[in-house]
Amino acid sequence: MASQPGLSRLFAQAARLKRAPRRGAHWAIRGYQLSLSMLVGRHCRHWPSCSSYTDEAIQRFGLWRGGWIGVARICRCTPLGTSGIDLVCEELPPDSAWYRPWRYGRWRGVNAPEQP
DSSP states (O other), rough: OHHHHHHHHHHHHHHHHHHHHHHHHHHHHHHHHHHHHHHHHOOOEEESSHHHHHHHHHHHHOOHHHHHHHHHHHHOOOOSSEEOOOOOOSSOOOOBBTTBBBGGGGOOOOOHHHHH
């Protein structure tokens, strides 16, 4: 029974390690929001902003999947692209896989809430 506390400590360390890429990406995005974004100006065609959207996607789906979702959103944020309310999807598309990362993102349209 002496190994139980050591085992739980090991699992806790593994969980912290697993969250490390997400935390690193979060702080990189936050640094951008507090520095470069303030200098350039906070103009985004969507709500939430592209950096907030990417941060939420990474926190929800992990660095690889969420990063690709964020890249797709940034590619849509152009003068000829979409605008308006665009929320992070609740679930990943069913045909997405780690070796086809372009399938994670929505490259056209927005994910707006239902209108009453």
